Amino acid sequence: MLLVKWLKKEAPVINFDYVKPTTEQNALTACKDPLAQFIAGGTNLVDLMKRGVTNPEKLVDITGLPMSNIEQKGDNIFIGSLALNSVVAEHELIKKHLPLLSQALQAGASPQIRNMATVGGNMMQRTRCGYFYDLSMPCNKRTPNSGCGAKEGYNRMHAIFGASDKCIAVHPSDMCVALAALDATVLIANGKLLRRVPFKDFHKLPGSNPEKDNNLLKGELITGVEVPINAAFAQHSLYTKIRDRASYAFALVSVAAALEMNGKTIKDIRLAMGGVAHKPWRLTTAEQFLKSKEATPANFKQAAMLALKDATSYGHNQFKLTLAPNTIVHTLHTLAGI
């Protein structure tokens, strides 16, 4: 009885139009309406709709578009935006050339969710900040200029890099951390031209408009990502994810690392972190420091200290200031076999 009352009071009726185009052009046209939104696997968008965080008037289901191919194109691996997270993780080209990406995907969500989640949807998934999902709380990302519940609230999962007065949320993806480390490029269709955006510039910092997570324009469609093949990185790469549970939990911090070694010397390196910023966080200062240096515990520790130089905590997430450098050092030690 109580449950029925609760359901009657809380469960809103959600009305929306639904279309399922079969061509890219029709999908772009259908999504021109101001309140239309693409839907792929639905694992994030449907949750947001059920909670009333987002209220699209039209869903443009893109799963009928031919965008799920994974193939080698010259020196790159192309991954279509509708490729499922589970398929990408297990694909022979990905395991051979981009094992870092495969590891990051395997570390995300659960097998059931990875079977529905797509590459484009993973990039576009919204933050997991509890205040963003709670309509009774202020949140600048959900309702611009309403305030930020997390800054003075419970902020254990929140950012230590690049936050603003307006928002301290983190981007929750594992896959994106690997793609940022591997210098991927995002391919975007808008009906006129194919826009190419370096992965590191796709997501944005919150600044004064945290309602925008990334630089995709309204109605633009992600068609895929291109990742350069690097045989040395494929031999030496590792994704470490620290989380509260072994499955079904977002990263407290994560590290994606790839090394090119020349004997004991680091010839080239890519380092990125997840769970620490509004976007996948590339550790460029640490990368620069480690290039041409020996792979030693002292150098790894120094690199981790440099990486954390501008980190700030907000109270409950202070532990990340210790966990983050420890995870960087642990990942590099494991990779270098020392």
Ligand SMILES: Cc1cc2nc3c(=O)[nH]c(=O)nc-3n(C[C@H](O)[C@H](O)[C@H](O)COP(=O)(O)OP(=O)(O)OC[C@H]3O[C@@H](n4cnc5c(N)ncnc54)[C@H](O)[C@@H]3O)c2cc1C
């Ligand atoms: C319980 C749970 C645990 C999870 N744990 C993790 C985790 O540990 N690590 C992790 O990385 N992720 C995790 N996730 C998130 C999951 O990876 C995402 O929900 C999923 O990747 C979203 O993909 P989708 O295809 O379902 O997107 P949808 O929900 O369909 O769409 C999400 C957004 O992307 C937009 N969109 C989709 N495709 C395109 C496109 N091609 N072009 C433009 N816009 C597009 C949609 O309009 C929508 O705004 C978890 C999710 C759940 C529910």
Ligand code: SF4
């Ligand atoms: S951290 Fe960002 S998402 Fe979370 S409550 Fe503040 S404004 Fe909203």
